[in-house]
Amino acid sequence: MSSSTSLTEPTPGGHALELRDVTVRFGSTLAVDAVTTTIPAGAIVGLLGRNGAGKSTLLRTLAAHRRPSDGTVRVAGEDPYEHERLMADLCLVRHDGDFNLDVSVADSIAIAAALRPHWDGATLDRLMERFRLQSNRTKVGALSLGQRAALAVSIGIATRSPVTMFDEPHLGLDAPSRYAFYDELLATYIAMPRTIIVSTHLIDEVASLLEHVLIIDRGALLVHEPADELRTRGLELTGPSAAVDEITGGMAVLSSRTLGPTTSAVVFGEDHGDLQDRAAAAGVEVGPIPLQDLFVAMTSQESVR
Amino acid sequence: MSAGAAFDDRTAIYRQIADRLRDDIARSVLSDDAQVMSTNQYAAFHRINPATVAKAFQELVDDGLLYKRRGVGMFVTPGSGERLRDERRSRFVLDVLGPVLDEAERLAIPVDDILAVIRARSTTAKGRP
Amino acid sequence: MTTDTHTITPTSDPVRSPRRRAGESAQIVVFGTVAWLGYVWLAATIVYAIVLACVVRWGSLDTSLWRPLASGWQQYVVLAAGVTVSTTFLRMLVRNGATRRMLSIAATVTMSAIAAALAIWNMAGFAIEKVVYDANDWPQTLPTDAVIGWNDLPRIALDNALVVAVYYSTGWIIGCCYTRWGALAGTALLLPAVVPAAAMEFLVTPGFAGVNIDVIASWRPHPHPVVTIVAGGALLAASVYVAHRLTRGAPVR
Numbered sequence: 001m002s003s004s005t006s007l008t009e010p011t012p013g014g015h016a017l018e019l020r021d022v023t024v025r026f027g028s029t030l031a032v033d034a035v036t037t038t039i040p041a042g043a044i045v046g047l048l049g050r051n052g053a054g055k056s057t058l059l060r061t062l063a064a065h066r067r068p069s070d071g072t073v074r075v076a077g078e079d080p081y082e083h084e085r086l087m088a089d090l091c092l093v094r095h096d097g098d099f100n101l102d103v104s105v106a107d108s109i110a111i112a113a114a115l116r117p118h119w120d121g122a123t124l125d126r127l128m129e130r131f132r133l134q135s136n137r138t139k140v141g142a143l144s145l146g147q148r149a150a151l152a153v154s155i156g157i158a159t160r161s162p163v164t165m166f167d168e169p170h171l172g173l174d175a176p177s178r179y180a181f182y183d184e185l186l187a188t189y190i191a192m193p194r195t196i197i198v199s200t201h202l203i204d205e206v207a208s209l210l211e212h213v214l215i216i217d218r219g220a221l222l223v224h225e226p227a228d229e230l231r232t233r234g235l236e237l238t239g240p241s242a243a244v245d246e247i248t249g250g251m252a253v254l255s256s257r258t259l260g261p262t263t264s265a266v267v268f269g270e271d272h273g274d275l276q277d278r279a280a281a282a283g284v285e286v287g288p289i290p291l292q293d294l295f296v297a298m299t300s301q302e303s304v305r
Numbered sequence: 306m307s308a309g310a311a312f313d314d315r316t317a318i319y320r321q322i323a324d325r326l327r328d329d330i331a332r333s334v335l336s337d338d339a340q341v342m343s344t345n346q347y348a349a350f351h352r353i354n355p356a357t358v359a360k361a362f363q364e365l366v367d368d369g370l371l372y373k374r375r376g377v378g379m380f381v382t383p384g385s386g387e388r389l390r391d392e393r394r395s396r397f398v399l400d401v402l403g404p405v406l407d408e409a410e411r412l413a414i415p416v417d418d419i420l421a422v423i424r425a426r427s428t429t430a431k432g433r434p
Numbered sequence: 435m436t437t438d439t440h441t442i443t444p445t446s447d448p449v450r451s452p453r454r455r456a457g458e459s460a461q462i463v464v465f466g467t468v469a470w471l472g473y474v475w476l477a478a479t480i481v482y483a484i485v486l487a488c489v490v491r492w493g494s495l496d497t498s499l500w501r502p503l504a505s506g507w508q509q510y511v512v513l514a515a516g517v518t519v520s521t522t523f524l525r526m527l528v529r530n531g532a533t534r535r536m537l538s539i540a541a542t543v544t545m546s547a548i549a550a551a552l553a554i555w556n557m558a559g560f561a562i563e564k565v566v567y568d569a570n571d572w573p574q575t576l577p578t579d580a581v582i583g584w585n586d587l588p589r590i591a592l593d594n595a596l597v598v599a600v601y602y603s604t605g606w607i608i609g610c611c612y613t614r615w616g617a618l619a620g621t622a623l624l625l626p627a628v629v630p631a632a633a634m635e636f637l638v639t640p641g642f643a644g645v646n647i648d649v650i651a652s653w654r655p656h657p658h659p660v661v662t663i664v665a666g667g668a669l670l671a672a673s674v675y676v677a678h679r680l681t682r683g684a685p686v687r
Binding site: 060064065066067082083084085087088089090091092098100103111112114115116117159161 | 450452455458459461462466522525526527528529530531532533534535536682683685686
């Protein structure tokens with residue numbers, strides 16, 4: 001959806017994001033390495049990566065908190081940096097809330113309410129109650145990390161921004177709060193579909209919520225696939241070493257373990273019908289592996305790159 | 306407790322949802338012309354992405370098992386339950402019995418022995434109140 | 435868990451246009467700054483009033499007390515306020531969807547508001563002091579040995595406004611340098627950053643505002659008000675422009 005959104009109503013559908021060769025350098029450190037991809041409007045996207053993989057930097061670049069060192073970011077077809085309308089439509093919630101700690105809870109909310117065009121006070125009130133938070137004169141700095149994170153996601157959801165990003169929301173939230181967050185996120189998305197990006201490494205928790213999955217490692221984009229397809233892409237082949245080697249030849253082998261004459265290899269790829277047959281003929285067992293295992297195999301392996 | 310806990314994490318979720326709906330229809334949990342949950346209700350209830358749910362529902366619509374009534378919702382096409390049961394009966398021999406008999410052959414179990422087991426079971430089943 | 439969906443009806447609030455959000459941004463920065471700056475002014479006023487009352491009761495004076503006690507150091511506090519543009523408000527506003535341009539406008543409004551408020555406050559302080567001194571027959575002398583007359587008050591206001599404004603923009607520039615290029619480069623850039631403030635010192639009347647170092651004051655000229663307004667205004671505009679440009683490219687850390 002590249003058409004600009006009307007200012008007179010909430011924006012169902014959200015904005016599409018296009019990244020072309022997006023690169024971010026800090027001195028000699030390459031934080032984001034030539035990422036090119038398109039995130040469709042109105043999708044819930046998971047940004048998966050290990051700590052330090054470049055998730056936060058990429059999200060900050062998408063949120064126009066900074067410019068890329070190289071490459072271009074397009075939101076609804078336009079450069080969001082300093083774009084009066086698009087900046088208001090981009091919301092990045094960092095796990096600690098990224099608050100000004102000497103500002104009160106009430107004022108932090110008031111500031112967001114004053115500046116966000118699609119602000120929904122009723123949703124905020126409901127979320128505050130659910131997370132047992134109070135809008136009062138307490139300074140945000142006096143809240144616990146968990147309360148701060150809950151306040152941050154509450155405000156983030158209440159902005160109803162056409163592009164809403166949550167950077168590792170799991171870090172500050174305990175398990176009950178995380179599931180409350182996932183429920184609320186889905187509820188608000190159903191009520192008003194928009195583009196939502198959640199960065200995390202707790203894949204199992206969010207996998208079913210996602211429509212697309214992006215995996216980045218060391219700043220580079222490894223995978224961008226529909227989440228439901230990715231679930232079927234990780235295969236484990238177990239059998240006689242020679243047979244496993246032969247079948248996996250030419251496939252992306254993420255990891256492999258050998259015990260005596262038996263090898264077990266995790267591969268990333270599609271099962272083109274004949275794989276099962278060839279494996280069965282050679283006495284090799286083929287089984288799917290969970291998304292979390294696929295992610296671990298992918299991001300802990302040198303050869304993937 | 307994890308999001309979408311009732312679903313396994315190795316198979317495409319939309320496939321699992323579609324299979325469950327088929328099961329419900331085949332077992333008449335969802336009878337003819339019964340309204341099925343909306344995709345949004347289903348998504349919120351199971352904590353699943355609505356697009357994934359919609360894909361599963363669409364597959365059943367394409368199969369003719371569900372039909373849409375604009376603005377109202379989705380309903381079970383009359384005769385779907387019977388159709389699915391027919392399909393499953395015909396697949397039973399191929400998908401269930403086939404592998405069993407192959408294995409029996411590999412293990413050299415005489416056909417009579419197998420028949421005896423089946424007869425004994427069905428007698429026990431009949432003998433039960 | 436209920437199966438009904440939360441239906442959010444479109445907000446009935448008037449949706450915020452960029453212009454409206456720029457106005458909100460200005461309010462946030464003005465109030466967020468004056469919220470603490472106001473206490474500094476209040477404290478300075480109270481301390482001054484107490485000291486002056488004591489002196490009137492028990493002693494006597496031949497130099498202005500307002501100048502060292504209340505007026506002479508305000509610009510440094512304002513410099514700190516300028517630094518908060520990038521250290522506090524950049525994050526606060528941009529994180530909530532405002533542009534850096536809105537922040538720059540907000541900071542410029544804040545700068546003007548502070549300059550106006552301090553000019554009036556300083557003028558009022560000297561005026562009240564003058565009434566008290568005159569009643570006691572004390573000369574209201576400045577460190578430059580000049581004695582303040584009633585017709586000096588507008589000039590005091592003008593000089594204070596310009597000095598305060600340029601210190602604010604200097605702090606704003608310094609903060610931006612640190613935000614953009616880090617501690618090392620930020621510190622290295624301190625020297626060029628203070629040039630506008632130093633230059634402004636030379637455009638105002640010695641003793642009325644600014645650093646007022648006697649050594650400098652003795653040979654520093656007394657600029658004509660027109661010179662001060664034109665050159666000082668140009669200097670201020672240039673420094674605000676630099677601050678705007680630096681803000682435009684400032685990343686939110």
